[in-house]
Amino acid sequence: MIKFFRHIRKSLIEKNKMGKYFKYAIGEILLVVIGILIALQINNWNENKKIENEITQTISDLENDLTYNHKEAQRILKFYYQLDSLTKLGIYKKLKKEDYYENNFLDYITTNWDQLRPKTSNIIKLIDYEKDAKKEYKEVIEEAKLLRDQKVDLDSNWEHVTKVISDELEYMSQYLFTSAKDSINKEAKINFFLHNPEYEKRLYKSWSMNQVYYDNISRYMAVNLATLLKIKQANKDFDTSQMKQLLAHYNMKPFKKAACSESQITTQQYRKYRASHLIVNTTKDSMFLNLYFDKKATSQLILEPYQMARSYSYFVGVDGNQNVLYEQVDNSGNCIKKFRAIQNGYLIIE
Structure with a gap:
């Protein structure tokens, strides 16, 4: 094809038809420009299609993550509800010696915590696609931003929880019964839990922190569920x-x-x-x-x-x-x- 165009140009020059030559040259340039524009358009289309597919896959992966997050939040809320019930029994002095023998969970009320670790990588990934996302996904992305911000609050609260746990572990480590397993130390531990004024204060502090973290988990769960519903609405007539x-x-x-x-x-x-x-x-x-x-x-x-x-x-x-x-x-x-x-x-x- 290139030899063909070169032959035409040479023939026009030899015949001294410069006017036609320049017209032909301009036409050839236009064809090249049009070819380049078409190639760029195809490349852009392919790139946009690739991004569109990536967004669709991210939405699908995120939907699975949100389902996991919800179930995990429900599980941990049940744990804290149980912890709350037992802690208040201690605060209100409704626990007896035999309760500690029957329920080993009571030995770790102030140091037994469960962290919510939701999956968040696809949330961040989707937000990064905000400029390229279709119109129907815009509301999903806005909801994902709220969920991202709620995760920041959740993590911030967990930092306070870990400080309380660390402080409690350090305090309890001064007592021999925290590491010994014999019956004498078991008896000493139970008497400490039942009658020590300092432990009563720490029990109440632990209970207060339990309330706040429980609240943060429930907030995250609500926004997580809202994001899941937004995805359902965007993907079909929901x-x-x-x-x-x-x-x-x-x-x-x-x-x-x-x-x-x-x-x-x-x-x-x-x-x-x-x-x-x-x-x-x-x-x-x-x-x-x-x-x-x-x-x-x-x-x-x-x-x-x-x-x-x-x-x-x-x-x-x-x-x-x-x-x-x-x-x-x-x-x-x-x-x-x-x-x-x-x-x-x-x-x-x-």
Whole structure:
């Protein structure tokens, strides 16, 4: 092909047809430029397709990570609920000598912790693709950013936990019974747990730290679940009924409906231990929710159209003795509906 074009140029020059030669030369240059542009376009298309495939794979991997994270968070929350129950028995002096003989877990109440280690590599990877992601993945990326930030809070809290554990281990190491396994030292250890004033203070300190870390895990779990739901919505036509089915799969239950006249939940079945709940607005309108604790509206949550959010949680104890009511109100502040928050619960506004 190159020899063919060269032959044409040589023939035009020999025949002294310079006008036609220049026209031909310009045409040849244009063909070369067009060829280069087409090659660049194909290369860009291939590169964009490659990135698109990488994003799709990252979304798929992230979905698996979020499923793992949720199950792991639920497992660890159960651990801390058990730890909380035993710690309070010690604080309220309801433990007896035989309890320590029957339950070895009681020997490590102040030093027995379980860290939530969620998978996060694909979250960071997806956020890095933000500029190249399709429009339908933009909301997923925004939710992933919230999850990333929640992980920072989780890690920061764990640093405080490790300091408390280190301090406790150093304190306990001064006693012989922490390493000896004989019956005499076992008896000395139990007497220490039951009657030592300093241990009572440390038990309460451990309990307080337990509350805070439990709260951070529950917050992370709520945002983690919201991110998973956003992926489901982005990948297919994911309606409200499918959302409820997925939440049920993860042992989540809807809030209980309540009358607008109700101001406080008094029945024991709703006095569950607290956690951050998942709140979803599936309408095209902004929604306003008042949160009630002990008959008083303490804050308001505003949900934009199709927004998901975790509810605000308050430091009221793992088996909190305060009850939460959510009140959906109109623009004038009038009650539309009320809902009773429950453990592992969610609220979908339709």
